[in-house]
Amino acid sequence: xxGIDPHKGSxxxxxxxxxxxxxxxxxxxxxxxxxxxxxxxxxxxxxxxFAVEGAGGLGYLLAQQLVSAGERVLDVQPKLAARVRLLATxxxxxxxxxxxxxxxxxxxxxxxxxxxxxxxxxxxxxxWSKRQRNLSSxxxxxxxxxxxxxxxxxxxxxxxxxxxxxxxxxxxxLEPEGAAASARHAxxxxxxxxxRRIDAQISETRKRIAAVVTASKTTLTEIYGVGPIVTATVIxxxxxxxxxxxxxxxxxxxxxxxxxxxxxxxxIYRLSRRGNRRLNHAIHMAAVTQIRHRTSEGxxxxxxxxxxxxxxxxxxxxxxxxxxxxIFARLQEDAHRAGRSVGVGSGGQKGNDxxxxxxxxxxxxxxxxxxxx
Numbered sequence: 001x002x003g004i005d006p007h008k009g010s011x012x013x014x015x016x017x018x019x020x021x022x023x024x025x026x027x028x029x030x031x032x033x034x035x036x037x038x039x040x041x042x043x044x045x046x047x048x049x050f051a052v053e054g055a056g057g058l059g060y061l062l063a064q065q066l067v068s069a070g071e072r073v074l075d076v077q078p079k080l081a082a083r084v085r086l087l088a089t090x091x092x093x094x095x096x097x098x099x100x101x102x103x104x105x106x107x108x109x110x111x112x113x114x115x116x117x118x119x120x121x122x123x124x125x126x127x128w129s130k131r132q133r134n135l136s137s138x139x140x141x142x143x144x145x146x147x148x149x150x151x152x153x154x155x156x157x158x159x160x161x162x163x164x165x166x167x168x169x170x171x172x173x174l175e176p177e178g179a180a181a182s183a184r185h186a187x188x189x190x191x192x193x194x195x196r197r198i199d200a201q202i203s204e205t206r207k208r209i210a211a212v213v214t215a216s217k218t219t220l221t222e223i224y225g226v227g228p229i230v231t232a233t234v235i236x237x238x239x240x241x242x243x244x245x246x247x248x249x250x251x252x253x254x255x256x257x258x259x260x261x262x263x264x265x266x267x268i269y270r271l272s273r274r275g276n277r278r279l280n281h282a283i284h285m286a287a288v289t290q291i292r293h294r295t296s297e298g299x300x301x302x303x304x305x306x307x308x309x310x311x312x313x314x315x316x317x318x319x320x321x322x323x324x325x326x327i328f329a330r331l332q333e334d335a336h337r338a339g340r341s342v343g344v345g346s347g348g349q350k351g352n353d354x355x356x357x358x359x360x361x362x363x364x365x366x367x368x369x370x371x372x373x
Contacts, residue, residue, distance in 0.1 A: 003104025126236030
């Protein structure tokens with residue numbers, strides 16, 4: 001097992017055997033020849049597996065290069081390597097070789113590490129969904145700044161949503177008086193151009209996301225309220241559904257599973273703030289969409305929970321969990337169709353879409369002949 005501690009400027013590799021004995025150490029500078037030099041050093045170990053810390057982050061490029069070269073690569077989460085260092089006996093200095101050895105030990109002993117695969121449509125979705133989030137944040141900043149400038153140009157500013165067309169009409173009607181007002185008016189025009197540019201970029205990014213989602217042939221979009229943006233966010237963050245043993249583990253990962261805080265005979269659950277917040281927000285948007293449409297099954301489920309005595313927030317959390325289960329079932333079905341292995345757990349059998357009628361297929365997008373499980 002060859003553990004790698006990646007950095008921006010260099011990568012440190014340490015090889016160990018099944019007894020965790022160090023067999024060799026190598027440090028390579030980041031650059032165009034990093035892969036060749038690393039493989040040249042590793043050639044002394046014919047039967048080898050590479051373990052890269054954070055293969056989806058700082059170690060992403062090196063991990064993908066190794067996979068492309070035909071090597072077997074494992075992704076070790078930083079917290080696993082940190083636990084190895086924490087449990088290590090004796091005084092262990094915090095340095096790159098020791099970190100790399102901890103990565104190798106974690107990969108050798110932990111069942112939680114996953115195999116790194118070549119990039120596919122999931123990575124493309126992750127790229128464009130991140131771009132869409134960044135553009136949305138940039139647009140919010142521009143709109144806030146534009147609101148602030150307009151408050152200084154017209155009494156009370158502008159109420160409600162601020163769009164480019166509405167702002168342009170307002171600025172055309174304003175006649176600034178004085179040098180300061182003219183400067184603010186010119187600044188508002190610059191911000192308006194920024195807003196138009198970002199709006200155009202958001203529109204183009206959404207088209208790209210829709211094209212990628214269509215090309216992936218995923219069935220996630222058949223769930224009511226799950227559009228291309230939500231689909232790209234989910235697939236981009238999940239990547240490989242087989243890493244979740246069942247739908248409960250998936251719900252824990254996305255934060256829709258409640259946390260038990262029971263004490264004595266009292267059984268109490270509270271809202272979970274853990275998990276992937278991007279994925280949780282995507283599920284939240286799907287749930288809100290279902291609630292807003294009175295004819296949706298999700299709205300009927302939500303109203304039933306309200307009638308049972310739950311608060312609005314509690315009913316929303318219940319609906320989010322049902323949507324999480326439906327998404328998990330769809331991801332497993334997509335993986336099964338693609339010929340990839342999937343985990344089997346409670347409610348997570350291949351092709352199972354029996355979870356939560358409230359989160360079932362959109363009535364306008366059901367397949368005429370659904371595939372058999």
